[in-house]
Amino acid sequence: METIWFILVALMLTAYVVLDGFDLGVGIVAPLVAKGHEQRRLVLRSIGPVWDGNEVWLLAAGGALFFAFPLLYASSFSGFYLPLMMVLWLLMLRGIGVELRAHVEDPLAWSAFDFVFSLASLLLAVFFGAAVGNVVRGVPLGADGYFFEALWTDFRVGPRPGILDWYTVLTGVLALVTLGVHGAHYLAVKMEGEIQARSRRTAAMGWMALVLLTAASLFATLYVRPQVLDNFRSYPWGWLIPALVFGSLAAMPLYRARGNDRAAFLASTAYIAGMLGGAAFALYPDLLPASTDPSYSLTIHNAKTGAYSLRVGLIWWSLGIVLAIGYFTFLYRSFRGKVSLREDDGY
Amino acid sequence: MESALSLHRLHFAFTITYHYLFPQLTMGLAPLIVIFKSLALWKGDERYNRAARFWAKIFAINFFFGVITGVPMEFQFGTNWSKFSQYSGGVIATALAMEGVFAFFLESSFLGIFLFGERRFGQKIHWLSAVMVFVGSWLSGFFIIVTDAWMQHPVGFEIGPDGTAHLRSFWALLGNEWAFWQYIHNMGGAAITGAFAMAATGAFYLLSRRQVEYGRLFLRVGVITAAVASILQLWPSGDFHGKLVTRYQPATLAAMEGLFQSEAGAGIVLIGQPDTDRQRLDNPIYVPYALSFLTYRHWESVVKGLNEFPRDQWPDNIALLYYSYHIMVGLGTIFILITIMAAFLLWRRRLYESRWMLWILMLSFPFPYIANTAGWITAEVGRQPWVVYGLMRTADGFSSNVSAGNTLFSLLGFMGMYSLLSILFLLLLWRELMHGPDFLSAKEPPPGSSVIPQTAEG
Numbered sequence: 051m052e053t054i055w056f057i058l059v060a061l062m063l064t065a066y067v068v069l070d071g072f073d074l075g076v077g078i079v080a081p082l083v084a085k086g087h088e089q090r091r092l093v094l095r096s097i098g099p100v101w102d103g104n105e106v107w108l109l110a111a112g113g114a115l116f117f118a119f120p121l122l123y124a125s126s127f128s129g130f131y132l133p134l135m136m137v138l139w140l141l142m143l144r145g146i147g148v149e150l151r152a153h154v155e156d157p158l159a160w161s162a163f164d165f166v167f168s169l170a171s172l173l174l175a176v177f178f179g180a181a182v183g184n185v186v187r188g189v190p191l192g193a194d195g196y197f198f199e200a201l202w203t204d205f206r207v208g209p210r211p212g213i214l215d216w217y218t219v220l221t222g223v224l225a226l227v228t229l230g231v232h233g234a235h236y237l238a239v240k241m242e243g244e245i246q247a248r249s250r251r252t253a254a255m256g257w258m259a260l261v262l263l264t265a266a267s268l269f270a271t272l273y274v275r276p277q278v279l280d281n282f283r284s285y286p287w288g289w290l291i292p293a294l295v296f297g298s299l300a301a302m303p304l305y306r307a308r309g310n311d312r313a314a315f316l317a318s319t320a321y322i323a324g325m326l327g328g329a330a331f332a333l334y335p336d337l338l339p340a341s342t343d344p345s346y347s348l349t350i351h352n353a354k355t356g357a358y359s360l361r362v363g364l365i366w367w368s369l370g371i372v373l374a375i376g377y378f379t380f381l382y383r384s385f386r387g388k389v390s391l392r393e394d395d396g397y
Numbered sequence: 398m399e400s401a402l403s404l405h406r407l408h409f410a411f412t413i414t415y416h417y418l419f420p421q422l423t424m425g426l427a428p429l430i431v432i433f434k435s436l437a438l439w440k441g442d443e444r445y446n447r448a449a450r451f452w453a454k455i456f457a458i459n460f461f462f463g464v465i466t467g468v469p470m471e472f473q474f475g476t477n478w479s480k481f482s483q484y485s486g487g488v489i490a491t492a493l494a495m496e497g498v499f500a501f502f503l504e505s506s507f508l509g510i511f512l513f514g515e516r517r518f519g520q521k522i523h524w525l526s527a528v529m530v531f532v533g534s535w536l537s538g539f540f541i542i543v544t545d546a547w548m549q550h551p552v553g554f555e556i557g558p559d560g561t562a563h564l565r566s567f568w569a570l571l572g573n574e575w576a577f578w579q580y581i582h583n584m585g586g587a588a589i590t591g592a593f594a595m596a597a598t599g600a601f602y603l604l605s606r607r608q609v610e611y612g613r614l615f616l617r618v619g620v621i622t623a624a625v626a627s628i629l630q631l632w633p634s635g636d637f638h639g640k641l642v643t644r645y646q647p648a649t650l651a652a653m654e655g656l657f658q659s660e661a662g663a664g665i666v667l668i669g670q671p672d673t674d675r676q677r678l679d680n681p682i683y684v685p686y687a688l689s690f691l692t693y694r695h696w697e698s699v700v701k702g703l704n705e706f707p708r709d710q711w712p713d714n715i716a717l718l719y720y721s722y723h724i725m726v727g728l729g730t731i732f733i734l735i736t737i738m739a740a741f742l743l744w745r746r747r748l749y750e751s752r753w754m755l756w757i758l759m760l761s762f763p764f765p766y767i768a769n770t771a772g773w774i775t776a777e778v779g780r781q782p783w784v785v786y787g788l789m790r791t792a793d794g795f796s797s798n799v800s801a802g803n804t805l806f807s808l809l810g811f812m813g814m815y816s817l818l819s820i821l822f823l824l825l826l827w828r829e830l831m832h833g834p835d836f837l838s839a840k841e842p843p844p845g846s847s848v849i850p851q852t853a854e855g
Contacts, residue, residue, distance in 0.1 A: 053643075053819075099509045099513060100509075102464065102505050102509075102754075103502070103505040103506055103509065105468075106497070106501045106502055106505050108468075109471055109497050109501055110494075110497035110498055110501065110502070111492035112471055112472070112496070112497075113471070113490065113493050113495075113496065113497035114475070114494050114497070114498075116475065116482065116486055116490040116493060116494065117486070117490035117491055117493070117494035119562065120482060120483055120485075120486025120487055120490060121483050121486075122473075122481035123475045123482055123486060123490075124479035124480070124482040124486065124796075125479065125483075126475070127472060127475025127476045127479065127482075128475060128476055128477070128479035128796035128798050128799055129798065130801055131476050131796070131799045131807070132803060132807075134472055134476055135476070135806075135810060138468060138469045138472060139810060139814055141465065141468055142465045142466075142468075142814060142818070145465045146465075146818075146821065147463055150821060150825070153825060153828070180412040195483075196479065196797075196798045198798040198799060198800075199800065268421055286799065300654055302670070321633035334718065353562060355486065355487035355490070355561075355564075356487050356557055356563030356564060358563070358564060358565065359487055359488075359491060359563060359564040361566075362567045363491065363494070363559070366495060366498075366499075367494070367498060370495065370497075370498030370499045370502075372499055373498075373499070373502065373503070373504035377502055377503065377507070378502075380506070380507065380510075381506050381509060381510070384510070384517065384518075385516065
């Protein structure tokens, strides 16, 4: 039962990163692809109706994590206190940037909102990447299942790591480039003309960095945490996941060359799912490995809630998620197609 | 240790108090928007549609601020109250996770359709989306109340082998009698905020002689709703909620009433200042026997005073609890008086000309916010010294791994951030109020880019 919830929480987090990932990515690449007020407006409009719903996946995933593994939620949220507080402020600033820009008619305010929106999106991507890096690397858990990490210590992966060390900075930059490429693919689908061309170019440049960073992070992970290979040895079908990662990485430029932006976007979606799925696969059954003593690690067994709760949860969760997927399908179908500034298209 | 605890408490208190300024209005307005939409469909009158669109904009602004200040609440259980989360997550996280999948998705999706899909999907779908936004926002409130009700009156759980609370009965959790009355009382409070805001807007339009036609409509709907909600707030919901406090949290009741010594035929204090050190109430003005009667329906019943309870079970801030409770009840009484008078004038067809009443209605819109806030302070300070009543003390629930310095850092950060939000919020709201409903027709859709629609010419 706890394995099912491990998978469900991982799926919800992946859904969050894929969905909110593209609108974060739009924020990251916006300064590169959209020049001037009209183009900026257009780019914002492409995520306008959906970004808020995408962000709900973070709350839903967080709620499911709290529900299934209360100790993990309690330990990780308090241990990552400082970066999470900053994530909260960045989420607020980003929301302000998206929503309030349309309410002012002043060029000075426009550039301020654009700047806030892009900077917050960029930093959020780095924070989320660093968070995944921290989980994979392990945190200094005590016997009580708690820890506290400073933002940085000496940037080394040692017994006293900070949130940021060379490894998590690497995963942070990887996340930044990943979401940037993902966002550029999304814009290539939703835009026409100049912006579309620039989005494709940005994606192409980002792709090269992505290949390098993927390889670097892979070797770094093997160096920092060689145990990640254990599950691949026990369950060889797990090698399908890296195959998916490299396959989708190779597919991106191929589809882009053919001008099939939708498929390129799906490829970056598959890449994200593969990377996160691989991390989850390698961690299992750990939820938060301890860098101190492996027996302190939080696992699906010592962090789970009661069996009754998990069973009942499966019923209401399935019902709720079917409804949610229904709403999302409807929402995305309603606002599908290219975005334009024509006033009569309702958006 | 002590200072870290106080900072974590202040952190949650500050962020939740600020956050709840927004949902109380959206939850209060949602049913009123449904009323306008229904009237428009039923009578085929475009004015009701314009009214609905105008309030949808006010709703959207408040919804946006509610969302961005609500996300931190979901985080803070873990960041600032990790021991509490570890202990009670097995129970309350069911309610919080259900809020995520059932309420948030519903609300956020249908709000998009409600704000931008009127022409695309037609009037019936538009009406339906208004209903769904209403259902979503009230469902969201329900799950939060279930969470708080469990902290006030824990039911449907057992202590697992790991020493934490595990859910034993899903339906007992959702059907907690505390949750039932608290929910009705809380939603009544939200309805009062929404109705007063609407009546105040109407009064403002009439007094400033703009949008007069809509001013009258808003006054009519606002005053009637406010009158009904204010009366229901006293009875049954306030009365029954109070009985639960009497039964399950008797020490809290004594502190709320400022009753230091048990008393037969206890009076109800209207005004007075509690002196916790000397354990007495200074300068009391009270109605004799009323407290005994209201709690037990007998004039001579003994009401337990704080002296009956060990000192370590007294709420730790008796003065704040006493004042917030009295402010809530006092304002609630004033709301009944104002709205009954206004409803009477409305019935006699004199309300729109009674400038004195319009002034009162216009200026009274902040008071429901104060009453709702005071009510929540009563509930949460009244629960002290427990974070889960009778099971876990607040002092054992905070994140002891997060130092006081880090907590103060983020508290100050939130204060700065919320100052900025307040300025932006007031600017946006003022713009909408000045534009009014007259500009809003479906034929010239606002070229909105996002969740908050723009104004027609924006």
